Amino acid sequence: xxxxxxxxxxxxxxxxxxxxGLLDIAVLAWVRENxxxxxxxxxxITIFGQSGGGGKVLALMAMPAAKGLSxxxxxxxxxxxxxxxPDYSGRLAELVLAxxxxxxxxxxxxxxxxxxxxxxAAAEAIKKMPSHQSSLRQVYGEDNWGPTVDGRILPRHPFxxxxxxxxxxxxxxxxxxLHEIVNGLDRPETQAKQMDELxxxxxxxxxxxxxxxxxxxxxxxxxxxxxxxxxxxxAASFRRPACEQAIRKAAFRRAPAYA
Numbered sequence: 001x002x003x004x005x006x007x008x009x010x011x012x013x014x015x016x017x018x019x020x021g022l023l024d025i026a027v028l029a030w031v032r033e034n035x036x037x038x039x040x041x042x043x044x045i046t047i048f049g050q051s052g053g054g055g056k057v058l059a060l061m062a063m064p065a066a067k068g069l070s071x072x073x074x075x076x077x078x079x080x081x082x083x084x085x086p087d088y089s090g091r092l093a094e095l096v097l098a099x100x101x102x103x104x105x106x107x108x109x110x111x112x113x114x115x116x117x118x119x120x121a122a123a124e125a126i127k128k129m130p131s132h133q134s135s136l137r138q139v140y141g142e143d144n145w146g147p148t149v150d151g152r153i154l155p156r157h158p159f160x161x162x163x164x165x166x167x168x169x170x171x172x173x174x175x176x177x178l179h180e181i182v183n184g185l186d187r188p189e190t191q192a193k194q195m196d197e198l199x200x201x202x203x204x205x206x207x208x209x210x211x212x213x214x215x216x217x218x219x220x221x222x223x224x225x226x227x228x229x230x231x232x233x234x235a236a237s238f239r240r241p242a243c244e245q246a247i248r249k250a251a252f253r254r255a256p257a258y259a
Contacts, residue, residue, distance in 0.1 A: 009104040018148040028069035046072040054078015058158035061167040075174040079241030081159035089148040095125035173258040180235035198226040
């Protein structure tokens with residue numbers, strides 16, 4: 001498998017750039033070496049993250065360089081079992097370079113570009129990626145910025161197709177919020193006030209399975225309004241991957257997994 005990095009663009013100096021955000025693990029080593037001074041246990045270090053932070057915890061669990069630096073892991077609302085592919089990250093990098101008028105041979109010049117211009121180019125580059133159009137892109141597809149399976153810092157996807165062997169002994173607690181992605185600010189209750197509106201909203205994602213899904217949730221939440229039901233149903237796009245993380249972790253039978 002060919003692994004894309006900046007290496008072919010800017011040499012060894014940029015070979016790990018796709019995952020540079022994961023490399024600041026010195027803080028974990030510092031905690032291990034100094035936490036006894038503060039009354040802590042260096043053999044019981046827990047890392048915790050929410051949303052993107054949860055995804056970073058999962059990435060650390062798959063990084064050989066982070067092995068042994070933590071002993072428990074908690075992931076809240078971070079169902080990012082797969083990292084980005086080299087093809088995705090490479091294409092995104094090309095679009096950013098084009099956005100600031102640079103070529104692959106001029107990667108070093110990015111360091112001299114004002115941050116607001118670079119940030120603007122990055123935002124425009126994301127919009128041009130085909131995956132950006134999917135309504136569930138942040139959970140199931142490739143979108144935005146994040147770790148890349150580069151065969152170097154991150155040799156595999158964090159939790160796909162299974163849990164990582166490198167952290168097999170680390171217990172995992174994972175979960176999501178009840179109303180994860182829908183709230184009264186981005187979808188006023190009037191939009192799901194009646195049951196027919198609820199069916200319409202759910203059918204946009206679930207099609208012919210909509211009635212069965214709604215009936216099942218109504219049994220579990222008999223007092224919920226149609227809006228509450230929709231908000232809970234929509235959160236399944238986060239809950240299901242979280243449960244899958246626990247299932248894959250438990251399959252190793254070498255450390256407990258909690259949901």
